[in-house]
Structures are given as structure tokens and as C-alpha cells.
Amino acid sequence: MKKGIIGKKIGMTQIFDENGKVIPVTVVEAGPCVVVQKKTEQNDGYEAIQVGFGDAKPHKISKPLKGHFEKADVAAKRTLREFRMDDCSAYNVGDVIKADTFEVGDMIDATGTSKGKGFAGSIKRHGNHSLRASHGTGPVARHAGSMGAISDPSRIFKGKGMPGHMGHERVTVQNLEVVKVDAENNLIAIRGAIPGPKGGVVILSDSKKA
Numbered sequence: 001m002k003k004g005i006i007g008k009k010i011g012m013t014q015i016f017d018e019n020g021k022v023i024p025v026t027v028v029e030a031g032p033c034v035v036v037q038k039k040t041e042q043n044d045g046y047e048a049i050q051v052g053f054g055d056a057k058p059h060k061i062s063k064p065l066k067g068h069f070e071k072a073d074v075a076a077k078r079t080l081r082e083f084r085m086d087d088c089s090a091y092n093v094g095d096v097i098k099a100d101t102f103e104v105g106d107m108i109d110a111t112g113t114s115k116g117k118g119f120a121g122s123i124k125r126h127g128n129h130s131l132r133a134s135h136g137t138g139p140v141a142r143h144a145g146s147m148g149a150i151s152d153p154s155r156i157f158k159g160k161g162m163p164g165h166m167g168h169e170r171v172t173v174q175n176l177e178v179v180k181v182d183a184e185n186n187l188i189a190i191r192g193a194i195p196g197p198k199g200g201v202v203i204l205s206d207s208k209k210a
Helices: 063-072 122-126
Strands: 004-016 022-030 033-039 048-055 077-084 107-113 116-120 164-167 170-182 187-191 201-206
Touching: 004 048, 004 077, 004 187, 022 170, 022 201, 033 063, 033 077, 077 201, 116 122, 122 164
Parallel strands: none
Antiparallel strands: 004 022, 004 201, 022 187, 033 048, 048 077, 107 170, 107 201, 116 164, 170 187
């Protein structure tokens, strides 16, 4: 990784390119982020920077975190994330990372926490087929079907699609294009949709597969 930033999802809108073609975009308030800690190969075994985003009230953070921020001489931050770097010599503790770290045309990966859907059945959660809702099916048209054979293997295989908690998990969408960067207002417009609700924290980093 060469660069990354923490942001907050604002919502979706659309913009038009020079040919008048509409582009659906997600707007992210990216930064400003502060480098809170720097990790090096000599001290920690790998190169990385720890970045803070969003001001936090001092009385709402724990004593260990308070000491961590005081050691770095930066204000308390609500969100901390670590970015592994190929070479973090260009960063120092206290540096500010803004939206202009990315440019129009960059390919990035967006990571966030997906919307929670609560408890869901196997049809909604895994896309299973339903039974006929008539001709003696009874009130089980949306129930899961066969769980597997009885005598052999006499158990349900791990990974079987069952009802349960759906959503609210870490999701990464890869190879998204940066369409517009507003450095003055710390806004980045990204082509397509990214995980999470409005106001959710998202991590933007270099695309691993571009």
C-alpha cells in the first residue's frame, strides 16, 4: 500500500462527465486525518502508520488512549486505523492527510461495515429457492429444505446456508474509480456504491488488483 485515508460516507448522487453521460457516485468526506503513530521495520517488524479521524471528546476516551494521543501530541480522535505501507518514511507523527492524497482516475478499494438486516431466513440471506405456496405445502413455503442425508454423513456440513444474523459485517469493494476530488471541502466522489449506511466510517486505500 502506498496511501490510504479514513472517511465518512455522505451518500450517493450523480454527476455528468464532459460528454453529458451520467455517473452514479458515492460522496465520502475523506479526512482530514492525523498520523498518530508510525511503525518501522526496526522497531515493530513492519512498516505502517496509525491514522486518526474525527474529533472525540476527551472525557469519552479511555486513559490508555488518552496517554497514546498525548504522547503523539495530537487531539483525541474517534476512529483509529492502521495502514501498512511499502515505505512510510514520507510520513511523520502529526502529519495531516487530506482528500487530495488521491487524484481523479485513481483506482481504490473501499472498506466499511455493511448495513445490518437483523435475523433473516435462508431465502433472503442466501438466495435459496422457496417451495410452492399452495397444494398442501402448508405454512413452510419459506423454510429451509433438506439439511442433508440421515444415515451418512449423519450431520450438517459446516457452511450450510441457514437462517441467522444478516449484514453488519466488514465488506470491501475493490477497483472503484475516483471521479472527483474536492480538496477544499475534503470530499471524494467515487464511482458506484460502497458499503455501509450514511454517516458510516469507510477506509479508502490503493487498489490491490488494479
